[in-house]
Amino acid sequence: MMRRLGARVAQRICSSRPAQSRYAILAERWPDTPSLARGFFATPDWMGCGLLTSSAALRFQPCRALALTVERTDKGGLSYVQARLALDGTDTATLKRKLLFCPDEERIQLVLDAVQAQLGLSDAELKKVVLRLPSIIGFSFEGNIKPTLDAVQAQLGLSESELKKVVLRLPAIMGYSFEGNIKPTLDALQAQLGLSESELKKVVLRHPSIMNCSVENTLIPNLAFWRTCFGDELTEAEVAAKVMGPNGPRQLAQSHGRLQSRAALFDARGIARQLLWGKAQLTDTKLDAWVARQAERG
Secondary structure, three states: OHHHHHHHHHHHHHOOOOHHHHHHHHHHHOOOOHHHHHHHHHOOOOHHHOOOOOHHHHHOOHHHOOOOOHHHOOHHHHHHHHHHHOOOHHHHHHHHHHOOOOOOHHHHHHHHHHHHHHHOOOHHHHHHHHHHOHHHHHOOHHHHHHHHHHHHHHHHOOOHHHHHHHHHHOHHHHHOOHHHHHHHHHHHHHHHHOOOHHHHHHHHHHOHHHHHOOHHHHHHHHHHHHHHHHHHHOOHHHHHHHHOOOOHHHHHHOOHHHHHHHHHHHHHOOOOHHHHOOOOOOOHHHHHHHHHHHHHOO
């Protein structure tokens, strides 16, 4: 009964609330009900609720909002994961900190065996994937993971080894909705830059996390920012070429708010905004040091 209730409540709340607020709302109503978490996984369209498909939800740490911990779900499942992946104390703490729900051993074994076979992962690679995306142990392989991986592979024309490379660099892709998240981003990227199929593939292989970009909040605003920065210096084709360069996708995928704040810093110091290109990987401390060196040079 509670599983069905949890599923219905999750669907109703998910249809009307922003991603990050859903956990808090549910936690407030049922703070001591681990079965509610199972409701999310019991409903066939839980992916459509956006609980694990939006970039905001994926970045959010649900355990900080919900009092549903691994300690209060299936301890046998947790023990199986520890033994299967040879987790040490630090690894286990990381897993427990990020997990909202731990299913039973049988379910975990099914999904881990399927993911490892589909991608040809070594035990070490499987461990890396699970530690970066602990919630994968609660996913349905046939219902969620495989359809997404198959769709990404078909859309980009990826080989088996290329798909594996993408997943190892962005395990969270297995929790995305292809139609709801990935495809709109790829389509917008291709249309905005006039990329061919092979060029789009090249961009994704260089920086898979670009598939995690919000079209409205990141991709389009960042493209507009860089076009303004380069002005008449570069043609549209040349801007596209920069994006496809070795460090290009990362410049496009960074937070637009972060990009704007850094642009304001450059403006205040009289540094041309074009020089921001290639700095996305720098921490704020390293960027401040770079700005200081520029000031010393006059």
